[in-house]
Amino acid sequence: MNDDAENLFDVIESGVGEGTLQRVVLSQPTRRSQTTTNRVEIRPIMLKEKQFYQWSGLRGSQAFHENHDPQAILTALRASIGISYRHIHLAVEGRQWSARFSRRGKCRLIQEKHASTPSNSSISTDHNRKRQYLIPEGQPVPFLVQTGIMTPTGQVRSRHFHKFRQINRYVEFIADVVDKLPHEDVIHIVDFGCGKSYLTFATHYYLTQIAQRRVAITGLDRRNDVVQTCHKIVESLGLVGIHFEQGDISTYSPSDHIHLVVSLHACNTATDDAISQAVRWGTDVILSVPCCQHELNAVVKAGQIPLLSRHGILQERFCALTTDAVRSALLEQVGYQTQVLEFVDMEHTAKNLLIRAVRRNSNSESPQLEQVTHELKQFCSVFQIPDLHLQRRLQEFELLQPPADIFPK
Ligand SMILES: C[S@@+](CC[C@H](N)C(=O)[O-])C[C@H]1O[C@@H](n2cnc3c(N)ncnc32)[C@H](O)[C@@H]1O
Structure with a gap:
């Protein structure tokens, strides 16, 4: 694995570890990939107050999504990046990167300048907000x-x-x-x-x-x-x-x-x-x-x-x-x-x-x-x-x- 690939995984792992990963898009399936999904998107969601990551895409014309815990999403990303998909777009804590893998598996990672995070993914994706917190949501602190x-x-x-x-x-x-x-x-x-x-x-x-x-x-x-x-x-x-x-x-x-x-x-x-x-x-x-x-x-x-x-x-x-x-x-x-x-x-x-x-x-x-x-x-x-x-x-x-x-x- 070259340095850029290691850096890419470092950014992903710390983004998942610290809960700052906002979005990953995998595209351009490789020749050896068996996938019928041209593009998958991964984004954080909250389910019953726990952090999960939703992996979604289209299989043919059929939409699908799977929810993975932090460990499982890392495993799934490791098994796909550079192996099944050659192009990766990544947003972590307001910063964005793109990575491209050559046919020989060499990664080139670029941090995009002045990129801002899409606003629709910046608000909490909690699916279960029923819990009353001592410092509640909805009131600016x-x-x-x-x-x-x-x-x-x-x-x-x-x-x-x-x-x-x-x-x-x-x-x-x-x-x-x-x-x-x-x-x-x-x-x-x-x-x-x-x-x-x-x-x-x-x-x-x-x-x-x-x-x-x-x-x-x-x-x-x-x-x-x-x-x-x-x-x-x-x-x-x-x-x-x-x-x-x-x-x-x-x-x-x-x-x-x-x-x-x-x-x-x-x-x-x-x-x-x-x-x-x-x-x-x-x-x-x-x-x-x-x-x-x-x-x-x-x-x-x-x-x-x-x-x-x-x-x-x-x-x-x-x-x-x-x-x-x-x-x-x-x-x-x-x-x-x-x-x-x-x-x-x-x-x-x-x-x-x-x-x-x-x-x-x-x-x-x-x-x-x-x-x-x-x-x-x-x-x-x-x-x-x-x-x-x-x-x-x-x-x-x-x-x-x-x-x-x-x-x-
Ligand atoms: C991991 S951070 C924790 C920060 C914060 N308490 C929190 O939980 O989010 C540990 C902090 O302790 C500080 N620290 C470690 N040893 C210290 C010492 N002997 N005297 C003063 N600060 C110390 C470090 O500089 C660092 O900012």
Whole structure:
């Protein structure tokens, strides 16, 4: 496969992975193709709130369409592009490409300049819009319009529907803990590793416009470019009670008591820095969606986890789950009632767990503390799990006893 063909598949795969693929048209059947369909069109649709892709065309004079899930559409495209069809037209997130395969199978990919996406495919194709979202469709929400997720009239653009759904799913978690946060006073929130901050703006919108609370939200990220973009959004929308800073999670120091710490998809041990900072400050609620938990996988020795270590992917998943299980047990040990919940459907991302920790009030004991501590000791002993970053940080802050008391050597 030449570079252009690889690039073409990269664009398609990331478009499907990120839900930004808008249209693919396959035409000019190859000589060896058995197809009677001269042209097929693939476009995203929503069925029962799940992302599918509709593959349609004409067989003779008979129209047909088939709905495929994201994995199946990738397989079908791989089996057709350059093999059954020589010409491919592609639209992903407002950009368009065309690719042509020579008779020898060599691909030439061209990104079309200044091409815009047809407007009739830009609105969400959801076939099942009955579900009531906390941030509903149909009413323009300034930050969603600004970030291109909604049209100015409040319709969700199809390529952003998964993001809209993720935002709403996340807002449900905020709604679930809103009673644990101040009712009258300003709610102080830090969003660690805020990135482009869709979810930070969503928190601000939900709390100020729907729950009618006063907030002071700080979005922190080490990347200056994302912080600058967020500044511009705040400025252009005239938002009050939200600001962004460039900095590192591990060294950030707030000037007020923080009621809610959020860390969503902060990479690897940045999640542990976020959690340990929050615990150190006595934060009332922590919402954390861990991401790329490489720490344990990098130190597990060959054969250490019987059976699973034979397969890289199984060991990797075991390590990720173990890291999150240890995190939630440690949070119990340092005074938080902790739950691990599903954040978004597994089909969209493997990074789909949310750790929710609510600080127990000082005189209420955890009914399961003894049991959790016992299970943690036993588990780590059986699989020889070493101290993880969160343990070390909590020990450094003297919030957790030294390792010898927790893990038998
Ligand atoms: C995958 S993005 C997630 C963005 C956003 N929270 C979301 O869920 O859409 C992770 C972000 O965390 C930031 N980040 C990672 N480690 C960090 C650290 N130690 N301090 C500050 N920001 C960090 C990265 O720069 C990046 O913008």
